[in-house]
Amino acid sequence: MRELTPMKSFFGLVWDDLKRLFRYRIIYFVLALTFLFGMSMIFFPGFATNFLYISLFILPVIIFSISLFIEREEGTVSHLISPSTPTLSVVATKIVSATIVELIPFAGFVIGSLLRRDAFSNDIDVNYFLLFLAYVLGVVLHIVVGISLSIIAKSSRILSLSYLAYIVVFSISPILYSNGIIPEGFQYWLIVSPAFLSGVLIDTILSQALAPEIWLLILSVVLQIGYTVLLVWVVIVPYFKQFILYTDRLPQK
Numbered sequence: 294m295r296e297l298t299p300m301k302s303f304f305g306l307v308w309d310d311l312k313r314l315f316r317y318r319i320i321y322f323v324l325a326l327t328f329l330f331g332m333s334m335i336f337f338p339g340f341a342t343n344f345l346y347i348s349l350f351i352l353p354v355i356i357f358s359i360s361l362f363i364e365r366e367e368g369t370v371s372h373l374i375s376p377s378t379p380t381l382s383v384v385a386t387k388i389v390s391a392t393i394v395e396l397i398p399f400a401g402f403v404i405g406s407l408l409r410r411d412a413f414s415n416d417i418d419v420n421y422f423l424l425f426l427a428y429v430l431g432v433v434l435h436i437v438v439g440i441s442l443s444i445i446a447k448s449s450r451i452l453s454l455s456y457l458a459y460i461v462v463f464s465i466s467p468i469l470y471s472n473g474i475i476p477e478g479f480q481y482w483l484i485v486s487p488a489f490l491s492g493v494l495i496d497t498i499l500s501q502a503l504a505p506e507i508w509l510l511i512l513s514v515v516l517q518i519g520y521t522v523l524l525v526w527v528v529i530v531p532y533f534k535q536f537i538l539y540t541d542r543l544p545q546k
Contacts, residue, residue, distance in 0.1 A: 303386060310390035313369060319360050323352070323394055327401035334405040341406060342499055343468065348398035349431045349495070350464040350488040355456055357391045358439035362449060365537055374534045384529055388436050395432045399425065424498045430514070431491030434521045438487060441528040444536045467492045490517050 314320050330344040364370040374383070403421060442459065446452035467489035469475045475483075483489040490513040497510065 303382070306383075306386040307390045307393075310386055311393065313364065314360060314390065314394055317360055317363055319356055320394055320397075322356065323397050326352070327398045330398070331401040331405045334402070335409045341402070341409075342495070344398070344405075345402050345428070345495060345499075346468050346488075346492065348395070348402070349428060349491055350435065350467065351460060352398065353391065353395055353432055353435035354439040354442065354459060354464075356439075357387070357436055358443040358452065361387070361440060361443050362452065371537055374537050380530050380533050381525075384440070384525070384533060387440070388433060391436045392429065392432055395436075399428050420498060424495070427491070427494035427498060430517055431487070431494070434487050434491070434517050437521050437524050437529065440533075441524045444528055444532050462486075464488045484512065484516065487517065487520055490520075 311320075327348075330340075330347070334341045334344050361370075370383070406419065438459070442455045443452060446455045463486040466475060467483060467486055470483060470489065470492070493509060493513040
């Protein structure tokens with residue numbers, strides 16, 4: 294029997310992870326939410342960018358960390374954890390599979406915007422390639438944030454509180470800022486928010502009327518990459534295996 298190459302093994306793990314997300318009804322949930330948001334976007338054009346914000350800022354943080362909790366409880370990922378298995382390999386498969394699922398809302402946004410060309414107030418010609426790159430960058434960061442919150446929280450109750458704090462402090466405020474509810478001067482305080490950094494790029498691509506300073510655009514890219522690397526290096530790599538194996542070591546009743 295031929296041994297699988299590392300690349301084939303990696304994509305095999307990604308495929309297995311996608312099948313688990315399907316079994317946990319995560320993909321159904323994302324499809325249903327995309328359909329509802331897409332219909333809202335078509336009939337209520339002003340909702341267009343908010344659809345993208347929710348898909349980018351909130352969905353990756355919540356649903357994929359929940360799926361990680363389910364996998365830990367069911368022990369469906371613990372067999373991958375061994376001294377010879379690099380943590381980054383396991384985490385990379387989860388990030389890639391989650392990113393693939395998160396492309397469903399992006400596709401829904403693109404289809405909705407093409408069906409409703411006046412979805413943006415200035416009716417600009419959107420560069421969907423740049424939008425795709427900005428979206429993927431933000432999605433990867435927020436998936437990493439979700440995994441990190443799961444590891445830090447350890448219990449489902451603390452995780453729920455972590456969601457609430459993250460959404461209120463780091464997700465809602467950038468959405469309010471983008472909709473003009475928070476004054477522009479607050480952008481200097483909001484750079485600590487991953488959602489704000491993603492929103493800067495998204496807003497710039499979707500609205501030619503917005504012209505942020507070049508330093509803010511560069512900072513948005515650099516900090517998103519920096520936050521991703523920092524969380525992976527400081528939180529995920531040292532503690533991921535311990536988090537996954539934690540419930541397996543609990544005494545059985």
